[in-house]
Amino acid sequence: xxxxxxxxxxxxxxxxxxxxxxxxxxxxxxxxxxxxxxxxxxxxxxxxxxxxxxxxxxxxxxxxxxxxxxxxxxxxxxxxxxxxxxxxxxxxxxxxxxxxxxxxxxxxxxxxxxxxxxxxxxxxxxxxxxxxxxxxxxxxxxxxxxxxxxxxxxxxxxxxxxxxxxxxxxxxxxxxxxxxxxxxxxxxxxxxxxxxxxxxxxxxxxxxxxxxxxxxxxxxxxxxxxxxxxxxxxxxxxxxxxxxxxxxxxxxxxxxxxxxxxxxxxxxxxxxxxxxxxxxxxxxxxxxxxxxxxxxxxxxxxxxxxxxxxxxxxxxxxxxxxxxxxxxxxxxxxxxxxxxxxxxxxxxxxxxxxxxxxxxxxxxxxxxxxxxxxxxxxxxxxxxxxxxxxxxxxxxxxxxxxxxxxxxxxxxxxxxxxxxxxxxxxxxxxxxxxxxxxxxxxxxxxxxxxxxxxxxxxxxxxxxxxxxxxxxxxxxxxxxxxxxxxxxxxxxxxxxxxxxxxxxxxx
Amino acid sequence: xxxxxxxxxxxxxxxxxxxxxxxxxxxxxxxxxxxxxxxxxxxxxxxxxxxxxxxxxxxxxxxxxxxxxxxxxxxxxxxxxxxxxxxxxxxxxxxxxxxxxxxxxxxxxxxxxxxxxxxxxxxxxxxxxxxxxxxxxxxxxxxxxxxxxxxxxxxxxxxxxxxxxxxxxxxxxxxxxxxxxxxxxxxxxxxxxxxxxxxxxxxxxxxxxxxxxxxxxxxxxxxxxxxxxxxxxxxxxxxxxxxxxxxxxxxxxxxxxxxxxxxxxxxxxxxxxxxxxxxxxxxxxxxxxxxxxxxx
Numbered sequence: 134x135x136x137x138x139x140x141x142x143x144x145x146x147x148x149x150x151x152x153x154x155x156x157x158x159x160x161x162x163x164x165x166x167x168x169x170x171x172x173x174x175x176x177x178x179x180x181x182x183x184x185x186x187x188x189x190x191x192x193x194x195x196x197x198x199x200x201x202x203x204x205x206x207x208x209x210x211x212x213x214x215x216x217x218x219x220x221x222x223x224x225x226x227x228x229x230x231x232x233x234x235x236x237x238x239x240x241x242x243x244x245x246x247x248x249x250x251x252x253x254x255x256x257x258x259x260x261x262x263x264x265x266x267x268x269x270x271x272x273x274x275x276x277x278x279x280x281x282x283x284x285x286x287x288x289x290x291x292x293x294x295x296x297x298x299x300x301x302x303x304x305x306x307x308x309x310x311x312x313x314x315x316x317x318x319x320x321x322x323x324x325x326x327x328x329x330x331x332x333x334x335x336x337x338x339x340x341x342x343x344x345x346x347x348x349x350x351x352x353x354x355x356x357x358x359x360x361x362x363x364x365x366x367x368x369x370x371x372x373x374x375x376x377x378x379x380x381x382x383x384x385x386x387x388x389x390x391x392x393x394x395x396x397x398x399x400x401x402x403x404x405x406x407x408x409x410x411x412x413x414x415x416x417x418x419x420x421x422x423x424x425x426x427x428x429x430x431x432x433x434x435x436x437x438x439x440x441x442x443x444x445x446x447x448x449x450x451x452x453x454x455x456x457x458x459x460x461x462x463x464x465x466x467x468x469x470x471x472x473x474x475x476x477x478x479x480x481x482x483x484x485x486x487x488x489x490x491x492x493x494x495x496x497x498x499x500x501x502x503x504x505x506x507x508x509x510x511x512x513x514x515x516x517x518x519x520x521x522x523x524x525x526x527x528x529x530x531x532x533x534x535x536x537x538x539x540x541x542x543x544x545x546x547x548x549x550x551x552x553x554x555x556x557x558x559x560x561x562x563x564x565x566x567x568x569x570x571x572x573x574x575x576x577x578x579x580x581x582x583x584x585x586x587x588x589x590x591x592x593x594x595x596x597x598x599x600x601x602x603x604x605x606x607x608x609x610x611x612x613x614x615x616x617x618x619x620x621x622x623x624x625x626x627x628x629x630x631x632x633x634x635x636x637x638x639x640x
Numbered sequence: 641x642x643x644x645x646x647x648x649x650x651x652x653x654x655x656x657x658x659x660x661x662x663x664x665x666x667x668x669x670x671x672x673x674x675x676x677x678x679x680x681x682x683x684x685x686x687x688x689x690x691x692x693x694x695x696x697x698x699x700x701x702x703x704x705x706x707x708x709x710x711x712x713x714x715x716x717x718x719x720x721x722x723x724x725x726x727x728x729x730x731x732x733x734x735x736x737x738x739x740x741x742x743x744x745x746x747x748x749x750x751x752x753x754x755x756x757x758x759x760x761x762x763x764x765x766x767x768x769x770x771x772x773x774x775x776x777x778x779x780x781x782x783x784x785x786x787x788x789x790x791x792x793x794x795x796x797x798x799x800x801x802x803x804x805x806x807x808x809x810x811x812x813x814x815x816x817x818x819x820x821x822x823x824x825x826x827x828x829x830x831x832x833x834x835x836x837x838x839x840x841x842x843x844x845x846x847x848x849x850x851x852x853x854x855x856x857x858x859x860x861x862x863x864x865x866x867x868x869x870x871x872x873x874x875x876x877x878x879x880x881x882x883x884x885x886x887x888x889x890x891x892x893x894x895x896x897x898x899x900x901x902x903x904x905x906x907x908x909x910x911x912x913x914x915x916x917x918x919x920x921x922x923x924x925x926x927x928x929x930x931x932x933x934x935x936x
């Protein structure tokens with residue numbers, strides 16, 4: 134027992150420092166390696182080294198610390214059931230990680246494989262979200278985003294390949310700076326804090342699973358607070374007062390529903406939203422400019438104009454696919470967050486839905502139903518649909534400038550639209566289950582879409598092996614069109630079902 | 641859902657044949673209850689007896705598998721604004737609007753009630769030392785429950801439904817709440833339904849008591865009658881016991897072979913002949929004893 138406790142102390146006290154030191158060292162060692170090179174093998178090694186600290190960081194932050202702490206506690210407290218759960222959890226995460234790695238390998242096998250990987254990942258995410266909405270979806274999102282990143286990257290033979298190491302290095306630097314700042318404040322403070330070990334090990338700290346990996350709300354809250362500061366000359370401190378005024382004046386049904394649904398739904402200044410949209414819309418152009426500069430650096434002897442034209446085509450073809458999936462994912466996150474919030478509200482017996490059901494002056498059931506549907510689902514869909522539209526529009530302009538082919542246009546529009554609808558539909562299915570938990574048939578409504586999506590995905594996977602593919606982008610567009618139409622049909626159907634519920638506030 | 645034939649009643653709350661299950665677990669099994677105007681009904685029962693479920697069905701917050709409930713004569717899921725203004729509900733764990741401040745929440749809710757008593761709100765907040773600027777999420781469970789009670793009482797309801805309102809309150813706040821309930825019922829004829837585990841609270845304010853046990857309503861009687869109409873009969877081991885005794889509610893055999901029965905009779909009616917048997921002992925039951933005997 135003593136040896137175990139000693140091991141535990143060494144583990145808890147030593148590993149965070151070892152990790153921090155290792156990550157910093159790896160970063161500084163890798164930084165000089167980003168100089169351009171034409172050698173594929175060297176590029177692969179550079180890229181791998183650049184990613185290694187980030188992978189170590191993620192593995193420790195997402196899996197290692199959480200499982201280690203629980204395992205130690207479970208052993209100390211003799212809880213065999215917990216150990217079994219930990220094993221299952223580790224197994225599931227290993228499958229997801231291996232899936233991500235396999236995705237990466239498959240994505241590099243041919244020109245259309247990245248799309249295939251993205252499609253299969255989207256299907257898996259849909260399945261996970263539908264079957265286990267409260268447990269796995271965040272983790273699945275992480276895994277899918279990672280595979281999208283891999284799928285969108287150029288192959289090592291590409292001269293611009295080393296340039297892609299920089300975002301990883303920057304992400305690592307930011308993460309380390311974030312922790313460094315915490316440590317710096319801790320060391321400077323004269324408080325009776327139990328120290329760095331406590332800071333890093335306590336539940337809920339930024340090093341904890343809930344904050345670092347799973348709880349994206351934490352990051353989003355900070356972003357929203359920052360935007361609020363930018364948007365309001367009075368700064369973030371006025372938000373509570375402003376919200377109070379909103380609450381006191383919220384006598385109409387939409388206002389009352391927005392208030393009841395929480396800050397996520399309340400009206401805010403459009404400035405932060407526009408600011409975010411502007412940043413996102415500018416991102417493709419910034420990306421194009423960055424790559425252009427990188428390519429010019431690769432071959433300083435070549436005429437600058439020729440390099441830039443080449444790079445335009447390269448940048449467009451590589452990034453269109455990635456962004457076409459990344460954008461719907463971002464929007465899906467926002468929509469899922471709102472749907473999830475709504476599901477939480479319906480799950481609370483003493484919560485807002487009970488209040489809304491019994492508050493007088495909000496009109497009859499039909500009016501309430503429509504207002505809830507509009508405020509909780511349609512408005513976010515519209516808002517983020519516009520957001521995605523603006524972002525996608527920016528890419529379309531870029532694609533037009535570099536004379537991208539029609540299939541790429543279609544692919545961008547269809548994939549983005551179908552993904553949004555697919556996830557909105559799944560969200561509606563989850564919400565439907567939350568609304569009518571006692572009605573089992575309602576819970577099963579999300580399955581047809583998922584099954585349809587899986588069939589479509591399987592068809593896309595099998596089709597290239599059945600016949601030579603000459604016009605794959607066209608086939609991909611068609612498959613996405615099928616998904617889009619089926620998702621749209623289901624969304625309409627669910628909306629009708631939702632509308633027909635006699636009282637959505639009464640479970 | 642099969643609605644039982646039921647005559648619309650002017651009672652603030654009534655239900656007939658309520659049945660509800662969560663999965664395979666039966667929560668309510670044919671509950672029929674009526675709460676007359678001005679009554680203070682105490683609903684007691686063990687954990688999981690179905691008290692909260694019954695309250696939520698009565699208010700239309702949960703759709704029952706069978707039976708029907710009415711509020712002021714209107715079916716519960718179809719309450720209109722005029723009826724909603726006349727009722728107030730405090731859930732067991734008030735979780736709503738936790739991201740608001742106390743003042744913002746009360747202002748928001750108060751805007752919907754024409755009879756909102758701002759003076760009462762201010763006075764109670766001062767009395768219970770709750771700041772308007774405090775965030776609801778930062779309050780203790782007891783303070784949150786206090787705010788929910790203030791909010792409910794400020795609407796000056798004709799029907800007040802409280803789901804274990806005193807569970808998180810300190811003794812002083814609990815006593816004040818009970819006093820307020822009694823005052824409202826006495827002065828303005830407010831009908832009150834509250835669930836509780838604390839029998840002394842029930843004795844202090846309730847005019848009627850109902851006991852739920854495993855989804856069934858075992859007792860429903862005026863408080864004054866309960867003690868008079870219920871008693872425990874203890875019989876020695878050698879007494880010959882019939883299969884069923886008139887008015888028998890519960891039967892328990894002890895280790896020494898003796899048997900104790902919980903008996904009920906009509907108000908002013910006779911106890912069964914068995915009470916005069918050799919060695920029989922008939923004793924009155926306190927409310928707590930009665931509920932413990934019935935709930936075991």
